Every structure is written in structure tokens, then in C-alpha cells.
Amino acid sequence: MQAYVDDIRSISGENPFESMMSRFDHAAKLLHLNPDLYKVLRVPNREFTVYIPVFMDDGQIEVFTGYRVQHNFARGPAKGGIRYAPDVTLDELRALAAWMTWKCAVLNIPFGGAKGGIICNPTNMSRSELERLTRRYTAELIDVIGPERDVPAPDLNTDEQTMAWIMDTYSMHARHTVTAIVTGKPVALSGSRGRREATGRGLLFVINEAVEKLGLKISQSRVAIQGSGNVGGNAALLMHEQGYPVVAISDIHGGIHNSRGLNIPDLLAYLAARQTLEGYPGGEAISNHELLELDCEILIPAATENQITSQNAGRVRCRILAEGANGPTTANADAILERNGVFVIPDILANAGGATCSYFEWVQDRMGYFWKEETVNERLKDVLVASFHDVMRYAETHSVNNRIAAYMLAIDRVAYVTQLRGIYA
Numbered sequence: 043m044q045a046y047v048d049d050i051r052s053i054s055g056e057n058p059f060e061s062m063m064s065r066f067d068h069a070a071k072l073l074h075l076n077p078d079l080y081k082v083l084r085v086p087n088r089e090f091t092v093y094i095p096v097f098m099d100d101g102q103i104e105v106f107t108g109y110r111v112q113h114n115f116a117r118g119p120a121k122g123g124i125r126y127a128p129d130v131t132l133d134e135l136r137a138l139a140a141w142m143t144w145k146c147a148v149l150n151i152p153f154g155g156a157k158g159g160i161i162c163n164p165t166n167m168s169r170s171e172l173e174r175l176t177r178r179y180t181a182e183l184i185d186v187i188g189p190e191r192d193v194p195a196p197d198l199n200t201d202e203q204t205m206a207w208i209m210d211t212y213s214m215h216a217r218h219t220v221t222a223i224v225t226g227k228p229v230a231l232s233g234s235r236g237r238r239e240a241t242g243r244g245l246l247f248v249i250n251e252a253v254e255k256l257g258l259k260i261s262q263s264r265v266a267i268q269g270s271g272n273v274g275g276n277a278a279l280l281m282h283e284q285g286y287p288v289v290a291i292s293d294i295h296g297g298i299h300n301s302r303g304l305n306i307p308d309l310l311a312y313l314a315a316r317q318t319l320e321g322y323p324g325g326e327a328i329s330n331h332e333l334l335e336l337d338c339e340i341l342i343p344a345a346t347e348n349q350i351t352s353q354n355a356g357r358v359r360c361r362i363l364a365e366g367a368n369g370p371t372t373a374n375a376d377a378i379l380e381r382n383g384v385f386v387i388p389d390i391l392a393n394a395g396g397a398t399c400s401y402f403e404w405v406q407d408r409m410g411y412f413w414k415e416e417t418v419n420e421r422l423k424d425v426l427v428a429s430f431h432d433v434m435r436y437a438e439t440h441s442v443n444n445r446i447a448a449y450m451l452a453i454d455r456v457a458y459v460t461q462l463r464g465i466y467a
């Protein structure tokens with residue numbers, strides 16, 4: 043363990059893990075965190091690497107590498123998504139698992155943090171290969187996941203179907219149906235109403251609070267969104283419905299811009315039909331880089347990590363940066379944004395609607411009683427609005443930016459319960 047700690051001591055702040063660690067260190071220092079707690083909270087609780095043999099459709103066996111990082115259990119079972127991608131790394135999962143711990147603590151929901159992933163290229167795999175991969179990965183982790191231990195959810199390239207396979211595999215081993223083992227399941231399998239839109243809806247709630255705090259007007263607050271998937275697409279639709287002019291949106295190939303505002307329902311129908319925004323006639327084409335630097339009031343990066351770095355942060359012109367993605371801004375970019383007066387709603391608060399609704403799903407599964415969508419949305423609003431104001435209070439009391447305030451609030455909460463429980467050392 044010492045070597046690991048030494049390893050991460052010198053950090054530059056330009057990749058997700060380094061960004062997370064540098065903000066953690068900054069916040070811990072301002073909190074005067076007890077040195078023993080600092081040592082414990084700075085590293086994940088445990089990490090698993092599994093090698094997953096899978097019969098491919100051609101009859102050959104392929105062995106895939108999978109991971110699950112369980113960062114912290116102090117406040118409850120670990121919670122976090124599973125991603126399938128060729129470039130999954132343990133380092134990235136460590137950052138994402140820690141962010142889940144801090145996110146759940148900012149929301150004050152009774153979960154710790156985890157994240158998992160499998161190195162694979164899901165676009166080249168058949169549905170049955172993906173099913174076998176998912177089931178064997180679940181079987182490998184069967185002793186360390188569970189409703190009281192660690193509750194997975196979808197992430198990049200995994201979805202409701204992946205969660206259904208995990209739930210079924212886990213249930214087969216348990217010899218009874220265990221719905222609370224995963225969240226983000228289909229509603230028919232005891233998923234929660236409103237889960238699909240929850241991250242976009244959460245963004246809308248916290249942005250509304252920020253707009254009011256800064257004295258802006260919804261009808262004059264132009265919105266640019268990088269990414270048009272679950273988070274970006276739903277945020278675009280909900281913001282459009284609320285009366286915000288959404289002037290730009292993109293996918294991985296590039297974006298569409300219209301300074302008078304885009305017709306979002308029409309654009310999303312185009313995207314659903316063609317799987318690309320290329321050629322959409324309602325605006326002019328722009329690149330993803332140009333989108334991040336557009337003159338607008340609200341910028342929502344909702345695609346992937348490391349989009350706003352020390353290289354382009356000085357050209358970001360929005361008034362509010364609401365981080366839909368996890369880790370879209372590097373630690374080195376933070377200081378530049380702060381100098382330029384950008385009001386950052388950090389990822390661990392801004393995109394926390396999904397985690398909150400996952401908590402609601404877990405609660406509903408354990409009660410066996412399912413709420414109406416309006417109830418889910420009302421409770422989602424209560425949690426996010428309260429968390430937004432908790433972070434604002436920390437920022438004001440400690441004279442720090444919103445991101446460091448969110449980390450301080452989260453670390454304070456996790457440190458407090460760790461101290462109450464005592465360290466079993």
C-alpha cells in the first residue's frame with residue numbers, strides 16, 4: 043500500500059485521477075483533515091481485477107480483463123456504474139469510484155462509491171457475446187457485490203439490458219430474485235420511473251438555482267451542450283421545455299449551432315432516426331472545440347472527461363459551467379475558470395440526479411413499493427436543490443470556489459462518519 047501512496051503523491055492535475063486527487067488534497071488541507079483520516083480516505087478500500095473467459099460466436103474462447111474498484115463504504119454500500127470500453131484503465135476507475143463516494147456524500151444519501159469496467163470493444167461484439175461477458179463478470183464478482191455491499195449501475199456502453207443480465211445472474215446464484223442488486227434496470231424489472239431522464243433533470247434543477255442566484259433570465263440564458271446522449275439529450279429537451287434557448291448541441295462527430303435557438307424535439311428526432319447530427323438542417327455545423335468556446339450563458343459538457351483543460355479554459359466564455367459529464371474539467375483548468383469568473387457547478391453536484399434516482403430505485407426495490415413519476419421527480423428536486431445550497435453555504439463560509447466547496451462538504455461528511463465508526467486498524 044505504501045508504494046501505491048507514494049506513486050500518487052506527485053500529481054500534475056491533467057488526467058481524471060490526478061484531477062480528483064489534487065482537488066481532494068486541496069479540500070483536505072483546508073479542512074485540516076486529521077492525518078490518519080487523510081491516509082485512509084485518499085486510497086480506495088479495495089480493487090478487484092478479474093479475467094473473464096467468454097465463448098465468442100465463432101466458438102473460440104476470448105479472455106477479457108475486468109475491474110471493480112470499491113472506494114469507500116463508510117456511509118453505506120458502495121454505488122457506481124460499470125463501463126465497457128477498449129480504453130478502460132484502473133486509474134480512471136479509481137477516480138470515478140472516488141467521485142461516486144464524494145457525490146453520494148454531497149447528496150447526503152447513504153452510499154459509498156465504486157466503479158467497474160471491462161476492457162472490450164462492445165461495438166464489435168454481438169448481443170449474445172455481451173450477455174456472456176456480463177454474466178461471467180457478475181459471477182466473478184458475486185461475493186463482493188450485493189444490495190448491502192456494492193450496487194452497480196449502467197455507465198458508458200452499458201444499459202438497462204446489461205443491468206437485467208446482472209440482476210438475473212446474481213439472482214440465479216442467490217436462488218431467489220434480488221432486484222436491489224443493480225439500479226438503472228428496466229421499469230418492468232423493478233426499475234424506477236424517471237431514472238432515464240434523472241441526470242438531465244437534475245442538471246435542470248441545479249442550473250435553475252444558479253440562474254436565480256446570478257440574477258439571469260431563463261429566456262435570455264443561451265445554452266450550449268456537448269454530447270447528446272442520455273445526459274446531454276435529456277438535458278437539452280428539459281431545458282428547451284423550460285424556456286431556455288438551446289443554441290448548440292453536439293455528438294462525437296461535431297455539433298450544430300443556431301444563435302436563435304434550436305428546435306430540440308426536431309433535432310432529437312433527426313438524431314434518433316440517423317444516429318448522427320451531421321447534416322441537420324436547422325443550424326450551421328461547428329466542431330466540439332468551437333462549441334466549448336461559444337458565447338453563451340450556460341455551457342454543459344455532457345460527453346466525456348478532460349474536455350476543458352489548461353489549453354482551452356481561457357477561451358471558455360460561458361457564465362455558468364454545469365458539468366453533466368464526470369471529470370470534464372481538469373484541475374489545472376479550475377484556476378483559469380475561477381480567474382475568469384465562471385460559475386462552476388461541479389460534476390459531483392451537477393450530474394448527481396442519476397445517482398439520486400438510483401438511490402430511490404434501491405429504496406423502492408427494498409420496500410417492494412413503487413412511486414409515481416411525479417413523486418420521484420419531486421424528491422429528486424428536493425435532494426438536488428438542498429445539495430446545491432449546502433455547497434453554496436460551504437463556498438461562502440470557507441471563501442472557496444464551488445468545486446472545492448463540494449469536495450470539502452463531501453470529505454467532511456465521510457470523515458465524520460469514519461471517525462464515529464472508528465478506524466478498525
Ligand code: NAD
Pocket residue numbers: 197198199241268269270271272273274292293294295330344345346347366367368393394396397
Ligand atoms: P451516452 O453514451 O448516452 O452519450 C454520450 C454522448 O457524448 C454522445 O452524444 C456521444 O456521441 C458524445 N461523445 C462521446 N465521446 C465524445 C467526444 N470525445 N467528444 C464529443 N462528444 C463525445 O453517455 P451518457 O450516459 O450521456 O454520459 C455522458 C457523461 O455523463 C459521461 O461522462 C458519464 O459518466 C456521465 N454521467 C452519466 C450519467 C447517466 O445517468 N447517464 C450520470 C452521471 C454522469
